[in-house]
Amino acid sequence: MEPYPGLWDMMLLPSTLRGSYPKPLFVPSPSTPDGGVDAQYTRRNPLCAGSAAPTHAHTQKRTAKRTRLTHHQERNFSHFITMAGAIGLREQGVELESIMRSTEGVQRKTKIVCTLGPACWSQETLGELIDAGMNIARLNFSHGEHAGHAETLSRLRGALASRPHKHVAVMLDTKGPEIRTGFLKNKDKVNIAKGSLVEWTTDYEYLGDETKLACSYKELPQTVAVGGKMLVADGSLVFTVVEIKEDSVVARADNSATIGERKNMNLPGVKVLLPTLTPKDEDDLINFGLVQGVDFIAASFVRTGQDIDNIRSVLGPRGRAIKIIAKIESQEGLENYDEILEKTDGIMVARGDLGMEIPPEKVFLAQKMMIRKANIAGKPVVTATQMLESMIKSPRPTRAECTDVANAVLDGTDCVMLSGETANGEYPLEAVQMMSKICVQAEGAIHYDELYQALRNSVLDTVGAMSTQEAIASSAVKTAIDIGARMIVVLTETGTTARLVCKYRPSQPILVLTALAETARQSEGFLKGTVARVMGSMIGTDSILYRATDLGKQFNWIKKGDTVVAIHGMQEARAGSTNMLKVLIVD
Numbered sequence: 001m002e003p004y005p006g007l008w009d010m011m012l013l014p015s016t017l018r019g020s021y022p023k024p025l026f027v028p029s030p031s032t033p034d035g036g037v038d039a040q041y042t043r044r045n046p047l048c049a050g051s052a053a054p055t056h057a058h059t060q061k062r063t064a065k066r067t068r069l070t071h072h073q074e075r076n077f078s079h080f081i082t083m084a085g086a087i088g089l090r091e092q093g094v095e096l097e098s099i100m101r102s103t104e105g106v107q108r109k110t111k112i113v114c115t116l117g118p119a120c121w122s123q124e125t126l127g128e129l130i131d132a133g134m135n136i137a138r139l140n141f142s143h144g145e146h147a148g149h150a151e152t153l154s155r156l157r158g159a160l161a162s163r164p165h166k167h168v169a170v171m172l173d174t175k176g177p178e179i180r181t182g183f184l185k186n187k188d189k190v191n192i193a194k195g196s197l198v199e200w201t202t203d204y205e206y207l208g209d210e211t212k213l214a215c216s217y218k219e220l221p222q223t224v225a226v227g228g229k230m231l232v233a234d235g236s237l238v239f240t241v242v243e244i245k246e247d248s249v250v251a252r253a254d255n256s257a258t259i260g261e262r263k264n265m266n267l268p269g270v271k272v273l274l275p276t277l278t279p280k281d282e283d284d285l286i287n288f289g290l291v292q293g294v295d296f297i298a299a300s301f302v303r304t305g306q307d308i309d310n311i312r313s314v315l316g317p318r319g320r321a322i323k324i325i326a327k328i329e330s331q332e333g334l335e336n337y338d339e340i341l342e343k344t345d346g347i348m349v350a351r352g353d354l355g356m357e358i359p360p361e362k363v364f365l366a367q368k369m370m371i372r373k374a375n376i377a378g379k380p381v382v383t384a385t386q387m388l389e390s391m392i393k394s395p396r397p398t399r400a401e402c403t404d405v406a407n408a409v410l411d412g413t414d415c416v417m418l419s420g421e422t423a424n425g426e427y428p429l430e431a432v433q434m435m436s437k438i439c440v441q442a443e444g445a446i447h448y449d450e451l452y453q454a455l456r457n458s459v460l461d462t463v464g465a466m467s468t469q470e471a472i473a474s475s476a477v478k479t480a481i482d483i484g485a486r487m488i489v490v491l492t493e494t495g496t497t498a499r500l501v502c503k504y505r506p507s508q509p510i511l512v513l514t515a516l517a518e519t520a521r522q523s524e525g526f527l528k529g530t531v532a533r534v535m536g537s538m539i540g541t542d543s544i545l546y547r548a549t550d551l552g553k554q555f556n557w558i559k560k561g562d563t564v565v566a567i568h569g570m571q572e573a574r575a576g577s578t579n580m581l582k583v584l585i586v587d
Contacts, residue, residue: 117423169525176300182214
């Protein structure tokens with residue numbers, strides 16, 4: 001049996017090109033002396049374990065086959081490489097002058113998600129975070145009760161009341177399914193020595209010690225295999241399964257560690273038989289999300305497209321305006337990424353749990369793959385976990401953290417997320433300010449004109465013909481490039497047209513005008529490069545566009561004589577039928 005292609009091939013090659021090969025591709029590596037291929041295969045998942053490398057003769061044969069591309073395949077591949085390069089640095093733009101140039105007053109395009117917690121619960125601090133650049137307020141339902149979250153949300157809305165032109169969306173992040181260790185006999189901690197054998201029982205009432213511990217997952221013996229890994233307490237303790245019994249599993253500790261009660265457990269490389277939505281999650285969605293009118297549901301541990309359907313079913317007609325963000329946190333979620341992407345409204349690259357499900361050195365590849373595919377699909381992406389984690393205790397981030405945030409922006413992420421930095425850190429305001437500064441610097445290194453062309457080519461090669469609405473959106477960005485427009489205006493009801501314009505990454509700011517407050521919050525909170533305003537009425541296109549140019553002047557985006565590109569539907573057209581593109585000259 002041929003091994004599956006490596007993730008690097010999956011990431012760089014469009015599906016049309018990958019599908020043209022009768023056999024999967026190998027992963028090139030510089031580790032062989034002759035610069036050939038030290039293949040790192042996997043038969044189960046391209047992100048995980050490897051198998052033996054092919055012979056040199058086999059490598060040469062595969063390399064020769066790989067180079068015989070048709071003209072169409074070469075064009076597809078060059079478009080894709082151009083896209084990767086366009087997202088990177090400008091050829092001539094990064095010099096000492098640009099490095100030292102001030103970016104004060106430059107509008108940030110990338111959105112910032114802030115997790116709310118004890119460090120920012122006061123209305124005053126929430127107002128400071130809004131002023132610093134918070135676009136989405138995240139409520140983490142792994143902690144707290146409905147009453148506490150409702151009080152926090154009330155204070156947030158109080159802070160927004162004194163800032164009528166600010167739009168901050170609200171994200172409900174579900175707890176999701178989890179596997180936990182049990183309680184201990186002495187209610188303290190246990191010391192596990194490297195090499196010791198521990199029996200893991202599925203009897204969760206059992207009070208554990210150094211030799212036997214409880215696990216909340218009833219299907220543990222049916223799920224794991226001998227030789228498989230079990231990670232406990234965020235990976236601080238790793239076990240290898242050595243024996244499987246009817247109601248328990250015996251595993252050997254790979255390292256020494258001390259753990260307490262009810263620690264999280266991960267089972268990398270296996271399909272866990274737990275529902276994505278737990279009874280608690282359903283209660284949170286119905287009795288908090290719908291009641292409080294949240295804008296986004298960040299669904300934890302999404303593994304299949306059906307999970308998205310199930311969440312929409314729970315939300316029902318009352319929640320049809322709520323957008324669902326699928327958190328990809330497992331190997332199974334990666335394997336089913338394409339079907340998840342098709343059904344979800346957005347993606348969160350949740351690198352914490354993902355880094356325990358796949359080797360941590362492969363997480364950056366998974367991040368790039370997920371962001372690239374989401375960019376082509378026009379689905380916004382949040383990159384999350386430990387982005388500025390040192391700022392929980394320090395007023396300055398590490399240089400590695402700054403680079404991580406910048407590279408996520410260069411990869412094409414729409415949003416970056418702060419977790420503990422704002423929830424319980426000592427410097428929540430400084431973390432948001434620093435995140436904003438890094439994003440602005442990274443955005444200044446992107447060549448937007450080339451990025452537009454690369455994205456458009458990739459979309460056409462991957463999807464084929466565009467819808468009328470997307471063609472208008474793409475043409476608006478191209479027109480803005482060609483005429484040197486200073487602003488793009490989008491009149492929208494649902495926000496779909498704004499999302500499609502954002503998909504093609506214009507360098508110009510996007511002004512979104514809508515009659516719906518939730519569309520304004522979701523657009524300004526989630527769509528890169530957008531600012532939204534709620535209009536009292538969307539009747540009278542000419543007067544609305546005049547108001548748009550007035551707003552552009554107030555924002556210092558445009559001045560007299562500048563050009564503006566505007567797109568909208570005809571007055572009698574239904575929602576989602578944008579079909580008009582106009583070029584305006586500012587009076």
